[in-house]
Amino acid sequence: METKMYCNQCEEALHNDACTVNGVCGKDYLLANRMDVLKEQLKVLASQQGVNMALEDKRFIMHSLFKLITNANFNRESMENEIAKAAAKTGVQIESAVYDENNDLQAVKSMIIGGLMGMSAYHAHAIQLGYEDEAIHDFTITTLAQLNDLHDLGALVALVDETGAYGVKVMALLDEANTTTYGNPEISEVNLGVQNRPGILVSGHDLHDLEALLEQSKDSGVDIYTHSEMLPAHYYPKLKKYDHLVGNYGNAWWQQREEFEKFNGPILFTTNCIVPPRKDASYIDRLFSTGDCDHPGFTRVEAVDGVKDFSPIIELAKTCAAPTELETGKIVGGFAHSQVLSLADTIIENIKDGSIKQFVVMSGCDGRKKERGYYTDFAESLPKDTIILTSGCAKYRYNKLNLGDINGIPRVLDAGQCNDSYSLAVIALKLKEVFELADINELPITYNIAWYEQKAVIVLLALLHLGVKNIKVGPTLPSYLTPAVAEFLINNYNISGMSTVEADLEYFGLN
Known part of the structure; x- marks a missing residue:
């Protein structure tokens, strides 16, 4: 087979190879190769200037890494602009990707660079809300600077753990930014149906952009709907006050081609999770992008003096029909750490009397593979005394199932977006403290995680840093892992890939 590119950074790597x-995500080889070049240009910039570079340049590296995340930016012109900016800062022009000749070392480096991408995405969200940590910038820069020249496996493994430590740090920062700005998430019912007014659909993850759109559209006669990872916006008190934030439309990101056809109004992408539209799609002229995500043909909304003008989207929406209804009913969410810990006495009582036997963390990403139906089957097959803790778009595989409750506690507790996996870690650590356990792995909590892209990688590294073991990762382990590196993860953390529902229930002692 002809090799025009080589990309194995996401779960959809062809044949679980590259x-x-x-x-498979939709980018062509020309874009993929420019993304490789940008990655190398950032390493040169980090190496040349180090942590003493200007804050503007630190943010440039952060945003560039965010653009490199799978499904975030499909615009080759955007990549060329980033490459040119980096080259202008260094005077060095890179022509191609750099790989370590040792496949095991390259595998560990791929894990680290993936973690840095995910970390940069979360940091960018926090900065939108005025929360920034130079230590996170400096770790990213120091790591990029040494990555190509580091050829010691022990040092790289230590760097993986340190990356996980900064993953915890950045998710805590974003949690502080979100909750301070918008209030602690509350248990909330979210409408799945539609209203009879025109609507705007907001996808991605950026709550700051959503708030700005809500404020600018509040008297327009246009309703705002969330899509995929924006669902948890409905849990925040400050965002809930907008009456025209009326519901969530559709499911996880990968179904957007079919669902966007039926929405009828404009769609705003605030971050990654773009599926390139078909050339004959009816909604092409209704697509907008902002921030670090982009796609050729989308209408851009840029910030001018820190302010984004969403009036073109609002005016377009006024000319459109109301959304076509996909479903009806409501779902419940808002079980972030503050809300769950407020129910701690009830939960602990249910654990002690045996009503709750086990928590299963089913967090992470959804995706297109048919094998992901496993997660629906797994959720349905869990014993009735089991609670699912979830975050990220993986929840769309089971958050609309009728799984019931345990003494009033829903059996699916949705903490929020993928970054809200931090909430699940806080809950676990609090339970460890309450039950006076020496090891987090002694808790009645098991981990069956779905991954797709680099933000899931930093979440996984954060869990490993916190000492969590016995994690199932699916549908497959990252394709860049060599047998030796995979064996290391198995031996040290007991990580394994998903099997069948029956076998994995037995593995977790849940059959």
């Missing part, structure tokens, strides 16, 4: 002609 995309070599075009990406």
Whole structure:
């Protein structure tokens, strides 16, 4: 097979190996190769200037890494601009990707760079809300600077753990930014149906952009709907006050081609999770992007003096029909750490009397593979005395199932977006403290995680840093892992890939 590119950074890597002609995600080989070059340009910039570089340049590295996340930016012109900016800062022009000749070392480096991408995405969200940590910038810069020249496996493994430590740090920062700005998430019912007014659909993860759109559209006669990872916006008190934030439309990101056809109004992408539209899609002229995500043909909304003008989207929406209804009913969410810990006495009582036997963390990403139906089957097959803790878009595989409750506690507790996996870690650590356990792995909590892209990688590294073991990762382990590196993860953390529902229930002692 002809090799025009080499990309194995996401779960959809072709044949669980690598995309070599075009990406399954939708990027072509020309874009993939420019993304590789940008990655190398950032390493040169970090090496040349170090942590003493200007804050503007630190933020440039952060935003560039965010652009490199799978499904975030499909615009080759955007990549060329980032490459040119980096080259202008260093005077060095890179022509191609750099790989370590040792496949095991390259595997560990791929894990680290993936973690840095995810970390940069979360940091960018926090900065939108005025929360920034130079230590996170400096770790990213120091790591990028040494990555190509580091050839010691022990040092790289230590760097993986340190990356996980900064993953915990950045998710805590974003949690503080979100909750301070918008209030602690509350248990909330979210409408799944539609209203009879025109609507705007907001996808991605950026709550700051959503708030700005809500404020600018509040008297327009246009309703605002969330999509996929924006669902948890409905849990925040400050965002809930907007009456025209009326519901969540659709499911996880990968179904957007079918669902966007039926929405009828404009769609705003605030971050990653773009599926390139078909050339004959009816909604092409209704697509907008902002921030670090982009796609050729989307209408851009740029910040001017820190302010984004969403009036073109609002005016377009006024000319559109109301959304076509996909479903009806409501779902419940808002079980972030503050809300769950407020119910701690009730939960602990249910654990002690045996009503709750086990918590299963089913967090992470959803995706297109048919094998992901496993997660629906797994959720349905869990014993009735089991609670699912979830975050990220993986929840769409089971958050609309009728799984009931345990003494009034819903059996699916949704903490929020993928970054809200931090909430699940806080809950676990609090339970460890309450039950006076020496090891977090002694808790009645098991981990069955779905992954897709780099933000899931930093969440996984954060869990490993916190000492969590016996994690199932699916649908497959990252394709860049060599047998030796996979064996290391198995031996040290007992990480394994998903099997069948029956076998994995037995593995977790849940059959």
